[in-house]
Amino acid sequence: MLSEEILFLSVTELSKRIRGKQLSPVELTESYLARSRDLGPKLNAYATLTRDLAMKQAHAAEAEIKAGKYRGPLHGIPYAAKDLLAVKGYPTTWGARPYVDQHFDYDATVIRKLESAGAVLLGKAAMIELAGGMGYRYASASATGAARNPWNTDCWTCGSSSGSAAITGAGLAAFAIGTETWGSIICPSGFCGLSGLRPTYGRVSRAGAMALSYTMDKIGPITRSADDCDLVLQAISGHDDGDLGSLPDASAKYNGVGEVKGKLRIGWLENQWKEVSPEVEKPTQAARQVLAKNSSVVMSKVSLPEGPWEIAAGVIISVEGAAAFSKLIQSGRVSELNDPLGQVGGYMNEELSASDFILAQRIRTVVQARMDEIFHKVDVLATPSLPVTATKVDANLDLALTFADPIGGIGNFCGLPAISVPCGFGDHGLPVSLQFIGRALDDDKVIQAARIFQAQTDWHKKRPKLQ
Amino acid sequence: MPKFLLGRRQFTLGAAAAATAALIHPGETLAQTAGTLAELDQKTRNAMAKLTPQGRAEAEAKIANIFRKYGDRLSEEQKADIRRIMAETQEGLDKMRAFPLENSDQPADAFRAYRHEAAPEKTRGGKR
Numbered sequence: 020m021l022s023e024e025i026l027f028l029s030v031t032e033l034s035k036r037i038r039g040k041q042l043s044p045v046e047l048t049e050s051y052l053a054r055s056r057d058l059g060p061k062l063n064a065y066a067t068l069t070r071d072l073a074m075k076q077a078h079a080a081e082a083e084i085k086a087g088k089y090r091g092p093l094h095g096i097p098y099a100a101k102d103l104l105a106v107k108g109y110p111t112t113w114g115a116r117p118y119v120d121q122h123f124d125y126d127a128t129v130i131r132k133l134e135s136a137g138a139v140l141l142g143k144a145a146m147i148e149l150a151g152g153m154g155y156r157y158a159s160a161s162a163t164g165a166a167r168n169p170w171n172t173d174c175w176t177c178g179s180s181s182g183s184a185a186i187t188g189a190g191l192a193a194f195a196i197g198t199e200t201w202g203s204i205i206c207p208s209g210f211c212g213l214s215g216l217r218p219t220y221g222r223v224s225r226a227g228a229m230a231l232s233y234t235m236d237k238i239g240p241i242t243r244s245a246d247d248c249d250l251v252l253q254a255i256s257g258h259d260d261g262d263l264g265s266l267p268d269a270s271a272k273y274n275g276v277g278e279v280k281g282k283l284r285i286g287w288l289e290n291q292w293k294e295v296s297p298e299v300e301k302p303t304q305a306a307r308q309v310l311a312k313n314s315s316v317v318m319s320k321v322s323l324p325e326g327p328w329e330i331a332a333g334v335i336i337s338v339e340g341a342a343a344f345s346k347l348i349q350s351g352r353v354s355e356l357n358d359p360l361g362q363v364g365g366y367m368n369e370e371l372s373a374s375d376f377i378l379a380q381r382i383r384t385v386v387q388a389r390m391d392e393i394f395h396k397v398d399v400l401a402t403p404s405l406p407v408t409a410t411k412v413d414a415n416l417d418l419a420l421t422f423a424d425p426i427g428g429i430g431n432f433c434g435l436p437a438i439s440v441p442c443g444f445g446d447h448g449l450p451v452s453l454q455f456i457g458r459a460l461d462d463d464k465v466i467q468a469a470r471i472f473q474a475q476t477d478w479h480k481k482r483p484k485l486q
Numbered sequence: 487m488p489k490f491l492l493g494r495r496q497f498t499l500g501a502a503a504a505a506t507a508a509l510i511h512p513g514e515t516l517a518q519t520a521g522t523l524a525e526l527d528q529k530t531r532n533a534m535a536k537l538t539p540q541g542r543a544e545a546e547a548k549i550a551n552i553f554r555k556y557g558d559r560l561s562e563e564q565k566a567d568i569r570r571i572m573a574e575t576q577e578g579l580d581k582m583r584a585f586p587l588e589n590s591d592q593p594a595d596a597f598r599a600y601r602h603e604a605a606p607e608k609t610r611g612g613k614r
Contacts, residue, residue: 234595327585330578351559363564366556367571370548375579380593382585387594 044095127227145182212450220434226261302443
């Protein structure tokens, strides 16, 4: 069993050791599997461990690397994938009891791309049922129970990529794949002190992934550093005919953060959170100062445009979700979902009209243009990822997380890239995080901003004490 | 955690409902709810009072339609929850409809004519 020192290393560090033959992919995989078996159930982190597949892939990686066939920085790196990505031979439950026996006879494109890169799939990460598509009011809205935060197991990880964050945060894998329709990568990364990237819409294929919102679903990595997000996005991006939302290859393919030309213009959002708790305000203001003092950064203040963006984004997700799960809703099997809101949410979503849906899509065009204007003045926007630290695992989320999230709504509505990175701790030792949001296809700039911050700080290297 | 169900004020995706009394499992009632039936009805009345007559009529028609289609599956607590959420979300819809748009403002998902030169590929289930 490898030490925690090794298991909490970034992908970047692990891959250097694997390439240098100082670290065995087989030993690394066995150690993560053993840790996942021991700690995973305490955190409700996994839906399924794919042990046989993992060991097969790890042995293959080790043999290839020994033979001099090194595929790249993910070769021999163990990871977990949110349980809404199809993996042949294993259940894909979408986190929901009506689908616990669901199997697909193919792999999702993201799974295939990571296999081609030589990565090792350890298991399917637990998640909020249907990625929250029918609504949810409690962290227990999952077939596997509430995911627990590695920094304090009385607290939640956030969702819907709850298991992906628990796994990466607890050192059960080197990284995990999550998805975001609205907040499902940024919030779990924020609550668990991780570096999570929501790529530009259309950059990562969703073929073989559960559809919740056809025009808002995105797939991205939850990792331990911005550098790791950069590596994983390079592996999973690219055009795919299997996804109608996929960008042409020239746009979809991400080639990594290039050479930095000039200063990075960061706009601090003045009107994102109406209220930020003092325990979040202090570390995020300190982080702002770190950025302001950096000679490669120019800071300014920016305000988001006013408008019904969040309402319109909600209409889109609700209508697309009602269509995506119409059979489940009409069959009445939504009653098998864990969450009281999830049991009735679909019935209400069906009542939204087609004209309201089209109206929301027209408003979407307007806000896309207004946001693009802002990105002529700055390269990225910055703001606390969340105005609070992690909520209690049994909290009523209607009461605990009752704040507007304009940039979450706008960013997802417009398909903009964003990254969350840790920037300190609150009063009770829970992580506090900062997010950077960029122009469409400027994934490199949001990663660049995060790298600049992480080059000056070591919050991303902190790890929780787990028994 | 996305914020669905009509994009209400809450951060929680799907937690568009500001609380309610819906059943999860037998024996877990009030601990999982945010109010009694009477409290939920009061919240519904408060939300309805903020709406225009047209908005109120629309919300009531939608509630009636849900109950017409699915009423036999719903408990009284769930019905109260639905009434409250539908009343509270109507205000947001009215605000969205008030946003100034020109006739020429097109929707974001514009239709494109399709033509594929190669022979059609057989697709598997779940693939698009």
